[in-house]
Amino acid sequence: MRSTLVSLAAFALLAALPAWAQTSTISPDRIDAVIKSAFPNAPEDFKSRLLPDATMKDCTAHANNPPPAIAEAIQKSEAATIQYPPDGKFLGDWRKGEALAQSGYGLRFSDYPPTRANGGNCYACHQLTRQELSYGTVGPSLLEYGKLRDFKAEDAKTVYEKIYDPHVALACSLMPRFGSNKVLTIDQIKDIVALLMSPDSPVNK
Ligand code: HEC
Known part of the structure; x- marks a missing residue:
């Protein structure tokens, strides 16, 4: 009886939804x-x-879970877009990186014509420092990111690549392609790498 009532209630709910919400076949x-x-x-x-x-088309077509061959093709084409720092150094100034992580400025309608440099808006999706209590949780916490990796140089390179183009590590990442889509410059990305990977950064305190 109870389960009949539950399914009746579920049916009533479904019937109350507009037709477009009941089907998953809206044309892209x-x-x-x-x-x-x-x-x-x-x-x-x-x-x-x-x-x-x-x-984005490939990821949408496969609900962000493409078959391995397509995932590999995405990762390969995205990897080809990465430009590396001409001086071969991946760590910039973490203080500037923290300001960039806080700033959501850039590429919004209200930002045209631009009056200052774009920000990275990292806090919108990630926890980064203990001091900042306002952060989103779409992405994993990045607290102690460098410390947990023993501040290894190869991890600084990996973080640079992740920020430049997150689709290389994960074909259908939800994180913006900050370098490939020209949201941030190479120097700005280095500053954010320092925020995550420098022992002096508040991320690692
Ligand atoms: C729109 C949300 C969003 C924004 C904005 C965003 N990220 Fe992410 N980030 C994610 C998600 C989701 C993941 C986990 C999936 C993945 O690895 O792509 C992630 C993963 C990461 C990782 C890998 C974590 C690991 O497990 O090693 C790093 C590093 C990172 N983000 C750094 C940043 C930095 C730095 C910024 C700002 C420049 C930023 N993210 C902005 C959503 C976001």
Whole structure:
């Protein structure tokens, strides 16, 4: 009896949902068209961002879980976009990195025309320092990131690559491609690497 009631209730809920919410087969073209029409006044250099690139299309087509061959192809093409620091050094200034991690400035409508450098907005998704209590949890906590890795030089390189293009390590990462999509410069990425990997950084205290 109880289970009948539960399934009746579930059925009533389902019946109350609009038809589009009951089906998972909304055409991606329809979604693209709706998104495009929602931003009629997008600045010219903003428009390309309203359409998915090849990587995003592949990830969407496979609900972010592509078969190994496609995942590998994504990782390979994204890896080819990484530019390394000309001086071969991966650690910049962690103080500047902390300011960048805090800043969500850049690439929003209200930021056109830009008046200062873009930020990385890392706190929107990650915990980084004990001092900052306001952070998102979409990504894992990065507290003690360098300390847990014994501040190894090869890990500094890995972090640089992760920030430059997170799709190399995880084909359908939800993290923005800060270097490949020109959100941050090479020097800014080095400053953020220092925030994670320097023994003096508040991330590792
Ligand atoms: C929109 C949310 C989002 C933002 C913004 C974001 N990240 Fe991430 N990040 C994630 C998610 C989700 C993961 C876990 C999946 C993955 O590894 O891609 C992750 C993973 C990571 C990892 C790997 C963690 C590990 O297990 O080794 C590092 C390092 C990292 N992020 C650093 C950063 C830094 C630094 C910034 C700011 C420049 C940043 N992230 C901005 C969502 C985000």
